[in-house]
Amino acid sequence: MVRTLLKSAILAGLIVVVVCGVALAQYSSANDIWYPWWDRTPNVTYYWDDWTSIVGSNPYAVAPDVIGPSGGGTGSAVVKVEEPGASLMEGVWDGFGTKTNFWDLGPGGSINIDVDTNAQGMLFWVQVTYHDGMAGTPTVNVANAQQLNISRNVFELRQVVESTGLPGDSEAQQWVTYMSLWRLDPGAVFSGIDISTGDGGAVIDSVIVDARVLPEPTAVVLAVFGNCALFAFRRYRRK
Amino acid sequence: MAAYTTVWTEGFNGDLSNWTQSTAFTYSTTQNHNAYTGAGAAYCAAGASSQMYRSFARPFADAHATAYFWDYKGGYKSGVCGGGFRQALSLRNAASVILDNGISQNGATSYTWRQVGAGGSGVNTAYATRNPNTSCNPAWILYEITVTPGATTATWTASVTDGAGTTTSAAQTLSSTFFSYGIERVTLGLGTSSTPESYWDDIKFEATAPASPTGASGTANSTSQITWSWTRADNNVFGFDVTDGSTAKAPAYPNSGWLTRAATSWAETGLAANTNYTRYVVAWNGSLTAASGAVSRYTLADAPTAGTNVTAPASGTYTFAAWPGLTNPQSFGTGNKVSKFKYKWSASGSDSIVEGEGTDWSGGTMTAVPGTAGTYYLYMRSYNGNAVGNGSTKFGPYTLVSDATPPTIANITVNPENVGSTGNCLKGKLWVDAEVTDVGGSGLSTVEIKLDSGEFETMPAKVGGNPEDYEKEYVIDASWTNGPHSVTIKASDGAANTATADPVSFNVNKNQVSGAIGLQGLTAAPKYRDVAFVLNGSTTKVVNLGFLNGMAAYSIVDVPDLTTISAKTAWSLRRLITGLSASDGQYVADFTGNKVVLGGDLNGDNVVNALDYSILRGAWGSGGAGDINGDGYTDNGDYLIMKSNWYGKGDAQ
Secondary structure (H helix, E strand, O other): OHHHHHHHHHHHHHHHHHHHHHHHHOOOOOOOOOOOOOOOOOOEEEEEOOOOOEEOOOOEEEOOOEEEOOOOOOEEEEEEOOOOOOEEEEEEOOOOOOOEEEEEOOOOOEEEEEEOOOOOOEEEEEEEEEEEOOOOOOEEEEOOOEEEOOEOOEOEEEEEEEEOOOOOOOOOOEEEEEEEEEEEOOOOOOOOEEEEOOOOOOEEEEEEEEEEEOOOHHHHHHHHHHHHHHHHHHHHHHO | OOOEEEEEEEOOOOOOOOOEEEEOOEEEOOOOOOOOOOOOEEEEOOOOOOEEEEEEEEEEOOEEEEEEEEEOOOOEEOOOEEOOOOEEEEEEOOOOOEEEEEEOOOOOOEEEEEEEEOOEEOOOEEEEEOOOOOOOOOEEEEEEEEEEEOOOOEEEEEEEEOOOOOEEEEEEEEOHHHHHOOEEEEEEOOOOOOOOOEEEEEEEEEEEOOOOOEEEEEEEOOOOOEEEEEEOOOOOOOEEEEEOOOOEOOOOOOOOOOEEOOOOEEEEOOOOOOOEEEEEEEEEEOOEEEEOOOEEEEOOOOOOOEOOOEEOOOOEEEEOOOOOOEEOOOOEOOOOOEOEEEEEEEOOOOOOOOOOOOEEEOOOOEOOOOOOOEEEEEEEEEEOOOOOEEEEEEEEEEEEEOOOOOOEEEEEEEEEOOEOOOOOEOOEEEEEEEEEEOOOOOOEEEEEEEEOOOOOEEOOEOOOOOOOEEEEEEEEOOOOOOEEEEEEEEEEEOOOOEEEOOOEEEEEOOOEEEEEEEEOOOOOOOEEEEEEEEEOOOEEEEEEEEEEOOEEEEEEEOOOOOOOEEEEOOOEOOEEEOOOOOOOOEEEOOEOHHHOEOEOOOOOOOEOOHHHHHHHHHOOOOOHHHOOOOOOOOOHHHHHHHHHOOOOEOOOO
16 A cells, blocks of 8 residues: 555656756757756746847847746846946857857846745756857856755866857857855845946846755654654565 | 729728839828828939839729829929929839820920830830920829720820829720730839929729620530530620639639630539539629629530449330330439430441431330330430430340240159159259240340248259250268259240249158167178168168278168168078157168177078078078178088077067
8 A cells, every 4th residue: 555655646746857858958058968866846946048038128028938837926036237348148149159148247247047936935946058269157146045065075066068160269268157055044035146346347148046945944853753663664575 | 885883992092002102202281182081192302212012903994094193393394493303103004014194304395105015115104294384383184094995906095284283195905915914003203313202192093894695505525525606795704703602713813824815715613414514604804894694504414324324124125015214213313323315226236326316215214115016226315404415325135025825834753962862852953944935036134943941042044054954963972851842944035934833842851860880790801781770660771881990870761750760681680779869850870789690590480490590501611691790601610690589588679
């Protein structure tokens, strides 16, 4: 019976994963190279890559291209371009490889990401893909949150996702995805995920945010108990 | 016969001071004839050789001298009584002519005369007998000498009246040479010794005053010479003077050139033109003179001379109406002026005007012209105050026509060496051309041009052009004012018909801005770049400049009054220089140093951002759009320039 229940639970979970996977598969990003350690469902993933849902003038309000799972939350990016940044560069551009629709934020330009949060606290898995070379490197910060190590010895990650270098370059020209993990403690006020630039500005192709509500303490206790009971039950059966 | 005029008498009153002693007489009161004032006589002691004379400043041609000689025996009675005298009354020149009347040797029984010179033999000739019946008492013997000039020769007479009252005379002839010397002194004594003592007293010299010269006249020979002429009225003349009434003008005796009795004229020189001179011709006979009446005459007036006493039009063509006429810049009058001119028009260039010809012109402007058109010469003659003419001066030729049509002025063009895009005339040369043509036939006399409201000045014939082409060259420099200018051309013909064309306007902009410009990172090799200069933020001037070592000099003309200028290329951000000023429109703005033009803006939006980066990368490896440094390739050098100005913003225009 228990096995049946477990199989059923596992099956149900797989179904959910498949369903979610099917849903997310409708929008994929080459810049989405690090999945969070938690399941993306029922958590929420926000994708800004094509920046197609742009509204207003500078600063621009841009809804995510995709939110997964569908209907899982709401999010918005406020993009502020500082002169002489070129703003959103739609389509393909020489020197920028295969990337399309990316922002030249200009010196001091910024992107503020707002997503649904929960007073229980949140985890934010933030991936920002930017062009490295001429423009500067953006910084990511979540006010009132703390940046967590991704693993024991890894605080943040950067990976070249596409080289745009040409012969004779004296420095690398490339797209780089930068990932950082942030924890917003329960009760902390969330004011968005800030992606800011210095004098060198930044050229940003995409922002992918995975958000997860921190679990309640009782649920944790129940989970511990449950696991303990499951462990004991399996030991009992084995005997 | 004219009456004698006493020149002097001598009664020996106290001394012999009127006489020059050759061998001394002495004054004595022992004897005194007492006819003239004086208590004494001139005394020659027995055995003495006394001689004295009394001189005249000027010689006489005519004379009558008398003298009393004291003969202590009253005559010579042979074997009874009688003194041996050697005494005579003489009229003499200094040495050449001697006329003696007296007793020539001791013991002589006769009175003798002697003539030395002027045809004389110099031999003592007896002509009267001393009173042989004398009572042997003293007696005063009267000697006389009379010189009577003829036209060419003269006669002289020696006379003696002895103690008995008997008068005897002897006449002789003097040759014409006499008039070379004349009578210059009266001499007493022969200078040789007499046996007895002698006395002379009561001497008189008289002469005939000359008659006034007749026919005195003057003839003006030139502007500085008059010949004075006269006729001698009688023979009692030794010479003539020509005076102005007080001062001798002709050389006076005995100076070289003095006027002898034979003179009939004298040319006076060194006179002023057309000036009236009054002269008197004075005949003189020793100290006796007679003057003619005043004779006045003007010297000739200066001949007509262009520029001096005639201002005549230049040779050429004139209309009757515009004939300017002639003027006399000296005005008319005497005293180095011209009293009047006479003129005549002649078609011949070899004609002249002579005395009696022509029409008077004595005042104002002579405007008379011939009655018919043609080419004429004007002949003029000057006249003095005596209406005597001088000279024949030709003026011209003058072609007199009836031209009443002004010249035409056409095709006026203003041709600047440098012209702005809007037609402004820029710094540099500017030529104004026009075609000016005479229509009426009198020929062009002047073609003038004036700039704006200035003075008309000559517009030269165009070098290498047609005869009707005229051209004036101006140089527009910093001294010109910007804005509209105009030129006005005026032409006159030989008939003084004048045409003035409507002003032709043109616009000048002398302003220019110049300086050096540097492009950041531009190759050192020669490189041409179009540089877009923007003036005052609005006017764009694109100049293709040749750069070397990244620098170029530029100069932009036809610019407005400037306060700002900016520069930009297709590879750079705009650089602005403000605060320009120049009082003469010659601005200087250097895009160097911290004003060098920075590179990186490849899409022309005056900022450096990802759009420019995209262009740079798109052009990588080739020239063109990304070749910021102009080395022919878009490469890392250009990348670095762009990066140095990443997110840079160019200045406003």
